[in-house]
Amino acid sequence: MSVAPVLEKCRAEGRAALIGYLPVGFPTVEGSIAAMRVLVDSGVDIIEIGVPYSDPVMDGPVIQDAAVRALAVGVRLSDIFTAAEAVAGAGAGALVMTYWNPVLRYGVERFATDLAAAGGAGLITPDLIPDEAGDWIAAADRHDLDKVFLVAPSSTPERLEAVTAQCRGFVYATAVMGVTGARASVGEAAGALVSRTREHTDLPVCVGLGVSDGDQAAEVGRFADGVIVGSALVRCLTEAATPAEGLTALGVLARDLAAGVGRGRS
Amino acid sequence: MTAKPSQTPTPLPLALAGAADLPRGRFGAFGGRYVPEALIPALEQLEEVWRKASIDPEFVGELERLHKTYTGRPSIITEVPRFAEHCGGARVILKREDLNHTGSHKINNVLGQALLTKRMGKTRVIAETGAGQHGVATATAAALLGLECVIYMGRKDTERQALNVARMRLLGATVVPVDHGSKTLKDAVNEAFRDWVANVGTTHYVLGTVTGPHPFPEMVRDFHRIIGVEAREQVLDLVGRLPDVVCACVGGGSNAMGIFHRFLDDASVRLVGFEAGGAGVDTGEHAARFATGIPGVLHGAYTYVMQDTDGQTIDSHSVSAGLDYPSVGPEHAFLLESGRAEYRPITDVEAMEAFSLLSRTEGILPAIESAHALAGAMKLGRELGREAVILVNLSGRGDKDVHTAAEWFGLIDSDDDADGRRGRLPDDPGAEGVGEQQ
Incomplete structure (x- = not known):
């Protein structure tokens, strides 16, 4: 089921959606699903369910580290569907974020079938551009799944036009040139990119890369349709002494972020 | 010997090499551009x-001038009759890319990309390196053209190729050891991509082989194509006919594409690439992508990848850092599937035997990477017999590998029991030592 209604609801409430990323399988599959439930209970609207991958070229050290540890404890691609089912069951949008090769190896059509059956909303594909995504676009359309492609500050008007034309659900605007990771400042590039993107699409535009606290979420939420937070959430889990402490820290940060998007346009 | 009609110096073949007959960025099904939108x-x-x-003409002329006055092109060919005795008596001819400045074929590509960096108005280059040869070449070109240079290298490779790390630093480059994953070439590429995404406005990524997102596989091949263009003429001059086989080692596959490409239309010439069989293809400790891999995406290209059933990359293994890579250039995947080229694994032991043999029979220390091609020539020569003419791309020299080879053959004095040695040099009269018995 598409995340479009979730974004619609947030828009009706006069706020940006809060989108939180966590990798499946860290610290364990069950632990990661419990963490996703904490996010939903703390006000996160859409969960980005991360697929741990051996060669994550778009990720900074925090998410790389979590992926390595998840793979080391034996997370499997099929665990993604378990997580999607749990997230959808908890009432949040369940988008899967994955590098392309795991989907390719699993089989694009088979992956789309299983994701739709689990209640997943669709895919965010950081290393798959629409130009190379013919099979995925066809499968997503057959299974009524969202296709979230990325745009970047370096994107030309031609690229913005081509990419947004193939998106469904929302457009993922990477706020800065660089890999994932919390940053002191999200920068002016994000606002400019959102404006430029809107010249090419009526889809919601959500901003990711760098947001780490409620104030930044409020700032980004003033101009974006959704605020995407990843590394800061993951760090709550990787730096915790125990899984329970990790969940506690995660809840505190998620509520701070939710309050941030809540006051963003007030 | 009669002169060939085409004796004029061959201009750089860049303009000739455009793949107009192929869909943009694809070699059959392989290739493409699987990278973040930001790039x-x-x-x-x-x-x-x-x-x-x-x-x-200005660019082509400048590159040609650099190759003549700096790289040392054209590189010579050398017939190696004493080594050929171990190759079933076939005639064996080496294309001497090892004699290029910086010691390998890598400089061909790097000078081209460094000149392009200047044309794009960028001031900084980054590169990955495995054996260190591409890193040294990039650091060299950066020094020559006044570019800032950062080299990413897996920690494991910085240890087994310590001399090349020092060389890069002497040339003014910053060498960043990479501690992620398998700590080898694959992880160095990941880190270079991360740097590039963040700094793409000022920085060019001098990708070192014929893989990665389009246009790298095609562009890097074209910068290396001069190897085959020269070698084809040189073999015709020496032998009076084309070789029966062209051999090259294949890591990412740039030296192989460089020497293969000019021979693609010569249907009588077999093209054989040799990948790293490591401890043996059946042990799982290898980099034999074509023997065990399946098509997938890694580092921007759709090609053969060593991967598990979930699409996670499997770590590769090889005595040779330059071949220790779980993927391979997409054009090689195309040549395999189209049947134009063959690919075979060569084990560490076979490669080191060839390393030793070439050193002792011809006085040429090959790079361990290139020794895989030599080992392949030994096998092919025995299969084909005395009438065969085998051209081998000697892609690099072995100076960087002296430490690895010395350890392999137990040439470094130590207190360890000699039983721990993995190899032993054959017929070494000094093996027992002279006047040193204890």
């Missing part, structure tokens, strides 16, 4: 600048 404008700019440069 697409840089790849488009690179392709545009490169296509224009490749037909610009």
Whole structure:
């Protein structure tokens, strides 16, 4: 089921959606699903369910580290569907974020079938551009799944036009040139990119890369349709002494972020 | 010997090499551009600048001048009759890319990309390196052209190729050891991509082989194509006919594409690539992508990848850092599937035997990477017999490998029991030592 209604609801409430990323399988599959439930209970609207991958070229050290540890404890691609089912069951949008090769190896059509059956909303594909995504676009359309492609500050008007034309659900605007990771400042590039993107699409535009606290979420939420937070959430889990402490820290940060998007346009 | 009609010096073949008959960025089903959107404008700019440069006499002339006055091109060929005795008596001819400045074929590509970097108005280059040869070549070109240079290298490779780390630093480059994953070439590439995404406005990524997102596989091949262009003429002059087989080692596959490409239309010439069989293909400790891999995406290209059933990359293994890579250039995947080229694994033991043999029979220390091609020539020669003419791309020299080879053959004095040695040099009269018995 598409995340479009979730974004619609947030828009009706006069706020940006809060989108939180966590990798499946860290610290364990069950632990990661419990963490996703904490996010939903703390006000996160859409969960980005991360697929741990051996060669994550778009990720900074925090998410790389979590992926390595998840793979080391034996997370499997099929665990993604378990997580999607749990997230959808908890009432949040369940988008899967994955590098392309795991989907390719699993089989694009088979992956789309299983994701739709689990209640997943669709895919965010950081290393798959629409130009190379013919099979995925066809499968997503057959299974009524969202296709979230990325745009970047370096994107030309031609690229913005081509990419947004193939998106469904929302457009993922990477706020800065660089890999994932919390940053002191999200920068002016994000606002400019959102404006430029809107010249090419009526889809919601959500901003990711760098947001780490409620104030930044409020700032980004003033101009974006959704605020995407990843590394800061993951760090709550990787730096915790125990899984329970990790969940506690995660809840505190998620509520701070939710309050941030809540006051963003007030 | 009669002169060949085409004796005029061969101009750089860049303009001739455009793959107009192939869909853009694809070799059959392979290739493509699987990278974050943030890099697409840089790849488009690179392709545009490169296509224009490749037909610009000023660019072609400048690269040709550098190759003549700096690289040392054309590189010679050397017939190696004493080594050939171990190759079933076939005639064996080496293309001596090891004699290029910096010691390998890598400089061909790097000078081209460094000139393109200047044309794009960028001031900083980054590169990955495995054996260190591409890193040394990039650091060299950066020094020559006044570019800032950062080299990413897996921690494991910095240890087994320590001499090349020092060389890069002497040349003014910053060498960043990479501690992620398998700590080898694959992880160095990941880190270079991360740097590039963040700094693409000022930085060009001098990718070191014929893989990665389009246009790298095609562009890097074209910068290396001069190897085969020269070698084909040289073999014709020496032998009076084309070789029966062209051999090259294949890591990412740039030296192999460089020597293969000019022979693609010569149907009588077999093209054989040798990948790293490591401890043996059945042990799982290898880098034999074509023997065990399946098509998938890694580092921007759709090609053969060593991967598990979930699409996670499997770590590769090889005594040779330059071949220790779980993927391979997409054009090689195409040549395999189309049947134009063959690929075979060579084990560490076979490669080191060839390393030793060439050193002792011809006085040429090959790079361990290139020793895989030599070992392949030994096998092919025995299969084909005395009438065969085998051209081997000696892609690099072995100076960087002296430490690895010395350890392998137990040539370093130590207190360890000699039983721990993995190899032993054959017929070494000094093996027992002279006047040193204890």
